[in-house]
Amino acid sequence: MSKLQPIHARGVTRRYDGRAVVRNASLTLQPGKITALLGQSGAGKSTLLRLFAGLEPVDSGEILHGDVPVSTISKHVPAEDRQIGLIFQDFALFPHLNAIDNVGFGLVRQNKDKRRETARHWLDRLGLSHRAKAYPHELSGGEQQRVSIARALAAQPVAILMDEPFSGLDVTLKSEVRHTALAAVAEAGIPALLVTHDASEAMRAADRIAVMSEGVILQEETPEKLYLEPVSMAVARALGPLRSVRRDALPKKWQEKVPPAENYCLRPEAVRLDPAGDAMLEVVAAQRTSSLIEIELKLTETETIHALALGPFTPGRGDKLAVSLAPEFVFAAR
Structure with a gap:
């Protein structure tokens, strides 16, 4: 798949045991932009992320990379063939590899020297060049998450999808880690999705926010317009106290x-x-x-x-x- 293409979800629905957890959802992830998917637990946010990633098929609607369908009723490109970077709360680092080897693990098409050069570049970009030889158990939670994001970006994905990536971090470090990590994501110029239940995080981090409730996207806009011009009380309440x-x-x-x-x-x-x-x-x-x-x-x-x-x-x-x-x-x- 070529890079710097938007990824579209158009009218997608996903059902579990006959119940729609994502209902007729449409959302476009634009290159170079961070889109936050905001909603409470059970809203369908993580399921929509998994549909974008190819981890689950759609029951109706379609997902396209640029103009190319990757998920339809009759076609499903598996996750491993979509070149999409995935970041989760649990970091998922290999405990037996140090930071630089974790970042370089997936760069199988590069020779050893090039692999280490690429890994070092992304560790440096995430402010971790001094921790290159540290193992995951020697890293703080914030450092582990930055290694995880460096690893995802080093693979040159066509998009990066993040599911509550900072929710497990200490509150005193969360802001700094989030700023460093998301600046690197934005600099990569690829579409990015940030799933969060934290309205403040969405407002601070995203170029656009989609508010989701009970499987439905209620409104998608810039943070400023969403905050000042919500289409419903449900959207207004999602952005802050009333x-x-x-x-x-x-x-x-x-x-x-x-x-x-x-x-x-x-x-x-x-x-x-x-x-x-x-x-x-x-x-x-x-x-x-x-x-x-x-x-x-x-x-x-x-x-x-x-x-x-x-x-x-x-x-x-x-x-x-x-x-x-x-x-x-x-x-x-x-």
Whole structure:
């Protein structure tokens, strides 16, 4: 298969015991772009990845590499013939091989010197040249995952598919490892799919995000547009926390800023501390979470909303704060 071609899933369905776990899903992976497939456990994300990889056949629809069908009802190119790199959470390194030999393991068409040169290049690109002779048990989880990604890229795949590749890493190292690894993936210029349940990871890492639920792709867009223009509440909730509020609970001046609806969902950043704000609300609770302060504000005797704030001052219960509304973070519930 030639490189730098998009990979398309068109109306694919996959059933287990008669139940569709992927339903009529369409998604295109573009060269040089990282597409995140976001959804909760059981959404069908990993199954769709396996269909892209050729690890499972489709029950309907088709998958194409460029214009060439590789999965249809009547045709199935096996995974080993698709030249696709696969990265999973468990790293899958050979314990008896050091890092450089793990990376070079699949380069059977290269002679020994060229194989080591290629492996060293990718270890260096992943920031691991100093760990070339270390064995997997001597590497941290983040180092093992970078070796795994270096091995996948060294084979010059036509695409790379990653299933929750960073979820097992220590939270303090995850951001650095993810940045280094995905920068190398993007630099390779091939289509890349990142399966994740972490909305923050998808927003940080991907060029485009497809939100999946119960086997269906609900919306696929850039992170910015997806966050600000979700087509449904299910999509909006997949991208971050929301607070439901009745229209008549909102301050009167805020009701003028949002489209008519009986109920709304507000992101935390919809409500901002503002000395010139057009509403004064009472603090129910406030808690610092590192750089951000999460504040719960009283709307009525039974309803509250959340706000986020920066700064050194954490307000106390009962304080009155001037706040304003950013309507771009308010969605009419439907």
